[in-house]
Structures are given as C-alpha cells and as structure tokens.
Amino acid sequence: MLEATRLTRAGQLLEATAMIQRVLRGESTPPAADEPPRADAQTTLEGECRVVESEPAVLTGTVDAAPRASREPAQPDPQRAAASAQGLGARLREKIRQHWREFRKPTPGAEPASVGSPGVVPEGERFVTASYTNYVGTRSYKLYIPSGYHGQPLPLVVMLHGCTQSPDDFAAGTQMNALAEAQLCFVAYPAQTHAANSSKCWNWFKASDQQRDGGEPSLIAGLTRQIADNYSIDPKRIYVAGLSAGGAMAATMATTYPDLYAAAGVHSGLPHGAAQNLPAALAAMQGSQRMSHSRHSTGGSHTDPACVPTIVFHGDRDTTVHPCNGEQVTAQSMSSHAAPGATGAKDALRVIVESGKVPNGHAYTRSTHHDANGRPLVEHWLIHGAGHAWSGGSPRGSYTDPKGPDASREMLRFFYEHPQGAVSRRAS
Structure with missing residues (x-):
C-alpha cells in the first residue's frame, strides 16, 4: 500500500x-508485457480469517475483470x-x-451474560474503585480486598481484561475474587478507556505502548505501585495476567518490568513485540508472522532480557488469536531463561509433558519447562477443542469456557510458587 x-x-x-x-x-511479479493492466477492471476482495488444521489462516482475495473486447490494450483513463x-x-x-x-468479538457460545455486583464480590469483602494518573493519562481500576486482610503483607495480582470487557465483567468471568478470598491476595483490574482504544483493547501492538516508563505500560506499572503504597503488599509477590489483548499486554509488562512483576500469566495472548502497527497485529493474530526469540529480541526491558516465570493458556481451536502465539509466548520466555551463550541440547530447559482431561470437559496438554536445577520456569497449557475464551471461567462473564481446566486457579498456584527471587535474574 x-x-x-x-x-x-x-x-x-x-x-x-x-x-x-x-x-x-x-x-509478486508484474504482469506479462502482452497483458497490460486494465484501468476499468472491477476488483473485489473477499475472505475470512480462520484456523484450518494447524496451518495459519490467510487473507484470500478474488479479482473479477470484465472481458476484453479485443486483444488491443484499452486506452488509459487517468480519472478512472x-x-x-x-x-x-x-x-x-x-x-x-x-x-x-473479529479480534474483539466473543467466541460463539460464550456471549456476555449480565454482570453485576452479586457473584463478583463475596459478601463481606470490598471491591473498590480508584484511579491512577501520570503524564500519559489516567486509568481507573477496581481493586478486590479480601476480608482476611488486616494489614499483613499480601500478594497482588494485576488482571488485564480483553477487548470490549470491563473490570466487573472480567472479575465475574475469571472468578479470581473468590480465589483471592480463599487464598488471601489482592486483585486489581485496570480498565482500558474508549478514548485510548475504541474497542477497549490494550494497545499491545503499538511501539509506543511497548516501552518501560512510556505509554500504557507506565500506567499499569504506576497503578500497581500506587496499590503497593496504599496497602501492605508483599513486594516479592506481585504478578500480572491477562486475556487476549490483555494477555499480550501482560507479556509486555513482564518484559518491561521484570523488577516489579515476579511472574506472568498469558491467556490467548501474543508475545511481547509481536507487532508495531495494526496490519502487523492482524498478521500476528492469524499466525502468519513468526518472531525470532533471540536474547536481544525483547527491547525496552529493564534488564536484557527479562527472566520472568510465565504460565500460558491457549485453545487449539482459537480462530481469533492463532494457537501458535501461545507457543511463541512460551518460546520467548524460555529464551529469556536460557543461560548466556547456551547453544546445545545440554543447555536447553528440560520439559515434562502431561496430558489430562476435565470431567465432561476438554482434554489438555501441559508442558512444563524446568531449569538445570529442576525448578519449573514456564508452563504451557494447550486446551484441546477450546476457542478464544478463559479456560474454566464462569458464564457470568464474557469470553469464558467452563469446560476447560481452571486457568484462574492454576495461574494463582503458579504465581504462589514463584515469588520474586525464586528464579535468579540473569545478568545482562
């Protein structure tokens, strides 16, 4: 273009x-010399984005041209x-x-249900609204405070919603508040604005929103620190997770703020830096754009690169964000954990692959990557038969699939296993 x-x-x-x-x-090549381009050709573009087996979806097009009256080329018509x-x-x-x-449309069968306060906040707990402002702008957020909080240091999980969602909707669908009440942690739900993105997507695909201390990462990190200043938050147990566009932004937050977030959860998202503009974002979502995950492919991080343990969930029937993106998030995180100069098989992370099935639900494959000392660093859950939806979520929220393994519970389990410092940060 x-x-x-x-x-x-x-x-x-x-x-x-x-x-x-x-x-x-x-x-990719110009037409033959004896067939000059016709200025009066009528061109239409038709196509769809979908996953066909394991191959990336492609944009297809057709060209319908009027038959030529003779073999002589038509006279040029500049206006036409x-x-x-x-x-x-x-x-x-x-x-x-x-x-x-299509990226922001709910998965068929997972349309939003009416979401209100009941079910979002168990009786006796608090779900408060606050906001954070810096030079970039202002973002409001909802904060869940468990009833068991009495000033003692507790973990904090920052949850980034997907396109068209809200904090209340995301809280209802993930049921993270109920888990936070049982396991004692704070949960923050930042809200994207219509002004920043008309579909309320986090702008993971803009270069200006992929940098430390700039764009939306500075807002999310800023409100995280604001909560830590206002409440007793354990600085070694601050985590970030998200769905879809929020999952992609969670990957960016882990990459750009490894000193703030101890671990990350990426559900149906994309790797950090997968795109720098909208056309590239669409290509990445379709799986037609693959990334190189070298040690220096995560620009903008505080250290080079970040070593943040990550848990990944993705449905293998996701037609909105191709499943290969879950693999790329995993590869990006594994690359960050690889030892400097590692090249051979002996330097690779060890992987354990397990299979399972939710009763009356989806089967899944979990791949856990361990370091040389046997510590789990990266988990990748591939949910068989699942689309673009939060696995194990509640139908009270949008983009949920109750038939999958409980992503919220597994993420919280993974987070609690990885406080800051549990995995040593590699020197750059």
Whole structure:
C-alpha cells in the first residue's frame, strides 16, 4: 500500500492500480508485457480469517475483470485509474477493520451474560474503585480486598481484561475474587478507556505502548505501585495476567518490568513485540508472522532480557488469536531463561509433558519447562477443542469456557510458587 500511494502521488495511476491488483491476487511479479493492466477492471476482495488444521489462516482475495473486447490494450483513463486505486485502498482498509472486529468479538457460545455486583464480590469483602494518573493519562481500576486482610503483607495480582470487557465483567468471568478470598491476595483490574482504544483493547501492538516508563505500560506499572503504597503488599509477590489483548499486554509488562512483576500469566495472548502497527497485529493474530526469540529480541526491558516465570493458556481451536502465539509466548520466555551463550541440547530447559482431561470437559496438554536445577520456569497449557475464551471461567462473564481446566486457579498456584527471587535474574 505504501508503494501504491507513492505511485499515485507521482501521477503513475495505472501503475498504482496494477500494483494493488497484483497484491490482492497474491502475485509478486508484474504482469506479462502482452497483458497490460486494465484501468476499468472491477476488483473485489473477499475472505475470512480462520484456523484450518494447524496451518495459519490467510487473507484470500478474488479479482473479477470484465472481458476484453479485443486483444488491443484499452486506452488509459487517468480519472478512472485514480478512482480504481482509491476504491481498492478503501476495500483493503475495510477488510482490515473487519478482521479487527473479529479480534474483539466473543467466541460463539460464550456471549456476555449480565454482570453485576452479586457473584463478583463475596459478601463481606470490598471491591473498590480508584484511579491512577501520570503524564500519559489516567486509568481507573477496581481493586478486590479480601476480608482476611488486616494489614499483613499480601500478594497482588494485576488482571488485564480483553477487548470490549470491563473490570466487573472480567472479575465475574475469571472468578479470581473468590480465589483471592480463599487464598488471601489482592486483585486489581485496570480498565482500558474508549478514548485510548475504541474497542477497549490494550494497545499491545503499538511501539509506543511497548516501552518501560512510556505509554500504557507506565500506567499499569504506576497503578500497581500506587496499590503497593496504599496497602501492605508483599513486594516479592506481585504478578500480572491477562486475556487476549490483555494477555499480550501482560507479556509486555513482564518484559518491561521484570523488577516489579515476579511472574506472568498469558491467556490467548501474543508475545511481547509481536507487532508495531495494526496490519502487523492482524498478521500476528492469524499466525502468519513468526518472531525470532533471540536474547536481544525483547527491547525496552529493564534488564536484557527479562527472566520472568510465565504460565500460558491457549485453545487449539482459537480462530481469533492463532494457537501458535501461545507457543511463541512460551518460546520467548524460555529464551529469556536460557543461560548466556547456551547453544546445545545440554543447555536447553528440560520439559515434562502431561496430558489430562476435565470431567465432561476438554482434554489438555501441559508442558512444563524446568531449569538445570529442576525448578519449573514456564508452563504451557494447550486446551484441546477450546476457542478464544478463559479456560474454566464462569458464564457470568464474557469470553469464558467452563469446560476447560481452571486457568484462574492454576495461574494463582503458579504465581504462589514463584515469588520474586525464586528464579535468579540473569545478568545482562
């Protein structure tokens, strides 16, 4: 599209039209000399994003051209060529918008239920609203305070919702408050704003929101520290987790603030730095863009790179964020834990693979990666038959699949096993 725009501005309208048509047809070379591009061709773009077996979904297109009256090339019509180029660009932009809407649409069968206070806060506990402001802006958040809190240091879990969700919705779906009451921890639910993103997605795909002390990471880290200042929070037991866009942002928070978050949970998300703009985000979501996970592929971190234990959940029938992204989150975290200069099999993390099945629910495969001392560093849960939804969640919230293993309980278990310092931070 950039090249087509340049050609249009240069007055090369026929060339711009031909280039866009070739891209939509999936061609990489110009047409043969005896078949010049037709300015009056009518081009339509049709397609869908889905997972077919284990192959990434692709954007397909068709080109319907009117039959030529003769073998002689049509006379150039600059005005018609300009209109055609503009029309093709508009269709392509609309197709991008359609795929983006798919990213924020609930999984079939997991539509939002009405969410209110009952069920979100067990009787006797507090679910308060607060906000944090810095030079970037302001974000409100809900904070769950367990009834067993009497000033003693407790863990804090920061939960980042997915697109179109709210703190109340996310709390109801994950049921994290009930677990926090039973296991004694605070839970914070930051809220994305419509002003920052019209779909209330965390902007994980913007370079400006992937840096330490900048963009949305600075807001999330800031409100985390604000809670730690206002309450007795154990600084060694602060964690971050999220779903979908929130999961991708959780990966970014772990990468950019490894000194603040002791461990991370990424559910149906993407690795840190998977994209820097919307088209690249769509490609990453479809699984058509793979990342390199070298030791220096996690720019913007406080240390290079971050060593934050991570637990990953992903459904193998997720047609919104391709399951390969869960594998890439795992690979990115494993790369951060690898010893400096590690190249051989003897330096690789040891993995234990287990299979299981929820009674009357989904089967799953859990892969646990351990360091040389046998300490678990990364867990990857692949939920068989699950789509884009929080595994084991409640139908009271959106984007949930009650038939899967309890992701909330497993994340909290993993977090409690990994206080800050349990896994030594590697020197850069």
